[in-house]
Amino acid sequence: MATNTREAHGDLVLENVTKEFADFTAVDDLSLVVPRGSFFALLGPSGCGKTTTLRMVAGLEQPTHGKVLIGQTDITGTRPHERPVNTVFQSYALFPHLTIRENVAFGPKRRKAADAVRLADDALELVQLSHLAGRKPVQLSGGQQQRVALARAVVNQPEVLLLDEPLGALDLKLRRQMQVELKRIQSEVGLTFIHVTHDQEEAMTMADTVAVMNRGRIEQMGPPERLYDLPQTAFVANFVGQSNLGVGRIHGTDGDFIVAEVSDTKVRIPKQRSEIHDGEVMFGVRPEKVRIHESQPVATGNDVKATVIDVSFTGVATQYLVTVPSGASWTVYEQNLDVEPISLRPGDDVWLSWDPTHAFGVPVDEDGRKAALAEDGA
Amino acid sequence: MTRARSWVSDHIAMIIAVAVLVYLFLPVLYTFVFSFNNYRRSNIEWVSDGSPTLKHWANPCGAPGVCPALVESIKIGAIATLVATALGTLIAFALVRYVFRGRSSTNVLVFLPMATPEVVLGASLLTIFIQGFRMDLGFWTVVIAHIMFCISFVVVTVKARLQSLDPRLEEAASDLYANPTTTFLRITFPLALPGIVAAALLSFSLSFDDFIITNFVSGNETTFPKFVYVSYTRGIPAQANVIGFSMFLIAVLCVIAAQVIGSRRRGVAA
Amino acid sequence: MTTAIAASAREAGDPQLTPPRRGGRRRGWMPYVLLLPGLLWLTLFFIVPLVQLGSASLQSQWPGAPGYYYRDVNGANYLDALSAYGVHFLRSLAFAGMATVLCFAIAFPLAYAMAFKAGRWRNVMLILVVAPFFTSFILRTIAWRQILADEGPLARTLNALHLLPGGHITETWVAVVAGLTYNFLPFMVLPIYTSLERADPRLLEAGRDLYADRLTTLRTVTIPLAAPGILAGTLLTFIPAAGDYVNAELLGSDTSTKMVGNVINSQFFTVLGGYPTAAALSISLMVLILVLVLGYVRRFGTEEVL
Numbered sequence: 001m002a003t004n005t006r007e008a009h010g011d012l013v014l015e016n017v018t019k020e021f022a023d024f025t026a027v028d029d030l031s032l033v034v035p036r037g038s039f040f041a042l043l044g045p046s047g048c049g050k051t052t053t054l055r056m057v058a059g060l061e062q063p064t065h066g067k068v069l070i071g072q073t074d075i076t077g078t079r080p081h082e083r084p085v086n087t088v089f090q091s092y093a094l095f096p097h098l099t100i101r102e103n104v105a106f107g108p109k110r111r112k113a114a115d116a117v118r119l120a121d122d123a124l125e126l127v128q129l130s131h132l133a134g135r136k137p138v139q140l141s142g143g144q145q146q147r148v149a150l151a152r153a154v155v156n157q158p159e160v161l162l163l164d165e166p167l168g169a170l171d172l173k174l175r176r177q178m179q180v181e182l183k184r185i186q187s188e189v190g191l192t193f194i195h196v197t198h199d200q201e202e203a204m205t206m207a208d209t210v211a212v213m214n215r216g217r218i219e220q221m222g223p224p225e226r227l228y229d230l231p232q233t234a235f236v237a238n239f240v241g242q243s244n245l246g247v248g249r250i251h252g253t254d255g256d257f258i259v260a261e262v263s264d265t266k267v268r269i270p271k272q273r274s275e276i277h278d279g280e281v282m283f284g285v286r287p288e289k290v291r292i293h294e295s296q297p298v299a300t301g302n303d304v305k306a307t308v309i310d311v312s313f314t315g316v317a318t319q320y321l322v323t324v325p326s327g328a329s330w331t332v333y334e335q336n337l338d339v340e341p342i343s344l345r346p347g348d349d350v351w352l353s354w355d356p357t358h359a360f361g362v363p364v365d366e367d368g369r370k371a372a373l374a375e376d377g378a
Numbered sequence: 379m380t381r382a383r384s385w386v387s388d389h390i391a392m393i394i395a396v397a398v399l400v401y402l403f404l405p406v407l408y409t410f411v412f413s414f415n416n417y418r419r420s421n422i423e424w425v426s427d428g429s430p431t432l433k434h435w436a437n438p439c440g441a442p443g444v445c446p447a448l449v450e451s452i453k454i455g456a457i458a459t460l461v462a463t464a465l466g467t468l469i470a471f472a473l474v475r476y477v478f479r480g481r482s483s484t485n486v487l488v489f490l491p492m493a494t495p496e497v498v499l500g501a502s503l504l505t506i507f508i509q510g511f512r513m514d515l516g517f518w519t520v521v522i523a524h525i526m527f528c529i530s531f532v533v534v535t536v537k538a539r540l541q542s543l544d545p546r547l548e549e550a551a552s553d554l555y556a557n558p559t560t561t562f563l564r565i566t567f568p569l570a571l572p573g574i575v576a577a578a579l580l581s582f583s584l585s586f587d588d589f590i591i592t593n594f595v596s597g598n599e600t601t602f603p604k605f606v607y608v609s610y611t612r613g614i615p616a617q618a619n620v621i622g623f624s625m626f627l628i629a630v631l632c633v634i635a636a637q638v639i640g641s642r643r644r645g646v647a648a
Numbered sequence: 649m650t651t652a653i654a655a656s657a658r659e660a661g662d663p664q665l666t667p668p669r670r671g672g673r674r675r676g677w678m679p680y681v682l683l684l685p686g687l688l689w690l691t692l693f694f695i696v697p698l699v700q701l702g703s704a705s706l707q708s709q710w711p712g713a714p715g716y717y718y719r720d721v722n723g724a725n726y727l728d729a730l731s732a733y734g735v736h737f738l739r740s741l742a743f744a745g746m747a748t749v750l751c752f753a754i755a756f757p758l759a760y761a762m763a764f765k766a767g768r769w770r771n772v773m774l775i776l777v778v779a780p781f782f783t784s785f786i787l788r789t790i791a792w793r794q795i796l797a798d799e800g801p802l803a804r805t806l807n808a809l810h811l812l813p814g815g816h817i818t819e820t821w822v823a824v825v826a827g828l829t830y831n832f833l834p835f836m837v838l839p840i841y842t843s844l845e846r847a848d849p850r851l852l853e854a855g856r857d858l859y860a861d862r863l864t865t866l867r868t869v870t871i872p873l874a875a876p877g878i879l880a881g882t883l884l885t886f887i888p889a890a891g892d893y894v895n896a897e898l899l900g901s902d903t904s905t906k907m908v909g910n911v912i913n914s915q916f917f918t919v920l921g922g923y924p925t926a927a928a929l930s931i932s933l934m935v936l937i938l939v940l941v942l943g944y945v946r947r948f949g950t951e952e953v954l
Binding site: 476 | 676678679680689694695700701758760762764765766775778780783784785790791795799833890892894898913926927930933937941
């Protein structure tokens with residue numbers, strides 16, 4: 001049985017997986033296929049069920065319902081050591097009483113690999129830590145420990161490698177560096193990586209596919225660009241980047257667009273960019289897609305009067321926080337292309353415009369309604 | 379003047395601390411000094427005409443009974459430590475690693491012996507040995523009693539160590555293909571070991587130094603503390619001072635060695 | 649010794665450092681297998697003896713055969729024992745209470761200095777606090793007897809200055825309380841040190857910032873921080889002190905300083921027919937201490953002390 005499941009081979013498949021703890025449902029009827037060899041990110045706020053999902057794949061938790069498969073092999077109910085799955089833990093969980101080499105050789109030795117030590121040394125070379133092989137974990141910096149944890153998992157050539165917020169404890173600069181390195185290592189070893197994170201930028205820069213999780217369910221899944229360009233729920237619109245949102249009612253169509261009214265302003269959304277085609281819709285547009293004008297622009301057909309609340313100059317761009325007629329706050333990024341950027345001050349009246357092909361429409365839900373009203377640009 | 383006063387008020391805690399340490403060491407110093415006393419009949423007063431002598435240190439077994447008592451104490455301490463450490467460690471593992479019915483009653487049962495005055499423990503053991511189990515008092519009744527009161531201290535010590543361990547380490551081991559037995563042998567046990575060793579040392583010192591319970595259940599068996607207590611009325615031989623002070627030295631050296639090794643282990647990142 | 653006391657202080661502070669782990673397979677019978685030998689031992693040699701002691705405390709003596717008893721429910725043993733030795737009970741509580749307060753007064757500045765002032769001397773001081781206790785408890789108490797004796801330096805100096813009212817230090821309650829204080833001091837120092845050591849020194853600075861004067865900081869910040877340690881320390885000092893008889897035996901006098909431990913000891917060993925009385929006294933002492941401890945923990949305490 002043990003060797004059997006350990007030899008499993010193929011895509012990772014979750015079928016209707018549910019995990020209930022005593023008082024709440026952490027993961028709710030989740031189905032998912034992660035193609036073999038891909039870099040997959042599970043993105044979501046803390047408590048969304050992403051770590052529980054990971055632990056069920058590792059075998060550290062068992063699902064209440066549903067199945068976990070690798071290829072054709074059902075590994076539900078098997079124990080962690082019976083699965084071809086390895087984890088890079090958030091706190092690294094390096095064995096403090098073993099040297100770095102012994103830590104990395106731990107897995108190969110348990111699988112009775114004849115050349116465990118050589119495998120470990122190769123893995124350490126991959127993460128560029130060969131020179132520290134004789135040290136103990138406490139003698140290493142956080143970034144080095146992180147790489148040891150990675151080597152300790154990679155050395156086993158698992159079918160699926162799980163990374164639980166592996167960069168969470170590193171400082172920003174090191175984190176960027178490790179993102180690049182993780183990506184390099186993944187393409188070098190060609191293993192399936194599942195990366196759990198709450199950092200949308202991390203997920204977007206590294207993964208081929210990102211699944212956004214919220215309240216135990218996957219809200220949307222796809223390549224990062226697509227998630228950003230066309231969010232399908234209000235939650236995704238706000239969790240992956242920022243969005244300016246407004247609740248509106250659909251009035252009709254205009255060619256390839258549907259027309260909705262948001263607080264007495266008519267806005268247009270491309271038909272294929274809206275999830276909703278009649279009734280209430282949540283209208284959205286990304287902050288960098290919005291232009292800001294000191295006087296009403298001519299013939300854009302999509303403009304809104306607003307009042308500046310706050311201006312912050314960030315160098316490359318200037319970020320404006322404005323109030324729109326619905327009462328919501330919107331954010332606008334204006335690139336500083338001119339030598340003398342427009343000098344707007346809080347309290348000034350301005351007009352906002354955007355290309356209607358950039359707008360998107362998502363269903364109105366409680367998350368979105370709240371976001372639309374309390375949107376503070378943060 | 380004011381400067382002196384402010385120096386005193388800044389360092390008041392440290393001044394008191396040093397005074398307390400002196401106070402703590404006073405009787406040890408006394409024991410040490412009187413191990414050199416060149417007395418004739420009883421080692422109570424410093425013999426003013428006699429110069430300090432090394433003869434008690436040269437012949438620590440010179441006084442009748444002192445070394446046999448020491449050997450008994452060491453034997454009892456060793457057996458009690460071995461058994462209590464094993465039994466207590468098992469309990470600690472159960473309490474930290476498992477959720478089970480009766481966990482809180484177990485905690486109470488482990489706590490109670492520590493909250494019971496020694497006279498009561500001694501009296502109850504004496505009663506059961508005589509009236510209940512009808513055992514002859516002696517070496518083994520002392521061992522049984524020492525194991526009993528050491529178990530609780532072992533549980534508390536090992537439990538603290540286990541609770542401070544990251545449970546992720548065991549998860550990581552099982553994630554790295556170690557089955558439960560291997561996980562225990564390769565990860566859990568080596569990491570718990572410092573706590574277990576500390577518990578064993580603690581057990582030994584509790585057992586070695588116990589007088590009250592031992593006195594109840596020992597019958598004719600004489601341990602080192604009992605020897606000292608009994609010979610008090612006649613005057614304690616200076617050899618007892620030699621042995622007492624040597625135990626102190628050995629213990630302090632062990633502690634220092636442990637500290638040094640510990641800080642080496644933790645490593646100076648070079 | 650350090651670790652156990654530190655550990656119990658830690659328990660007093662954090663009810664559950666690590667909650668029982670979620671996940672994994674936890675087989676129903678495994679914990680019981682681990683518990684069985686230890687709990688069996690504790691049952692056989694702690695619980696059963698206490699029950700036997702309870703039953704002994706109710707036994708009656710065969711008329712005309714001192715030293716021979718039969719099973720009975722003789723509550724009079726308790727009445728007799730408490731009316732005859734009630735004063736010893738009160739004395740035990742008073743002595744143990746005084747020793748506990750003195751221990752706290754001495755231990756707190758020491759623990760405070762170790763935690764916040766000692767810097768790199770911290771570990772050295774920790775060793776120094778524990779070290780004296782590796783010399784036999786009996787030997788040290790006898791050393792005190794000699795140091796405090798009438799012909800010793802302290803008593804002689806005080807007598808020369810006419811500062812010693814009765815002319816003696818030993819053979820008085822002062823010596824007994826001093827001995828108790830000395831012997832149980834580390835049990836107070838270590839838990840307080842442990843809880844202070846874990847406290848964030850920045851909290852103290854913040855306190856000093858807010859209140860400026862040191863006494864207020866001490867009262868409002870430092871002592872509450874040390875509370876779990878103080879709780880554990882007072883219990884670890886009071887309980888053994890209340891049951892002790894060695895200090896009273898070695899440092900006290902024959903009559904006016906005897907504690908309940910001395911009575912239990914002598915009723916068992918030297919008084920023919922004293923068995924039920926001694927048992928009744930032991931049970932009363934245990935119950936009294938448990939009640940006091942429970943009340944104390946209820947009033948000030950945290951859960952996991954029990």
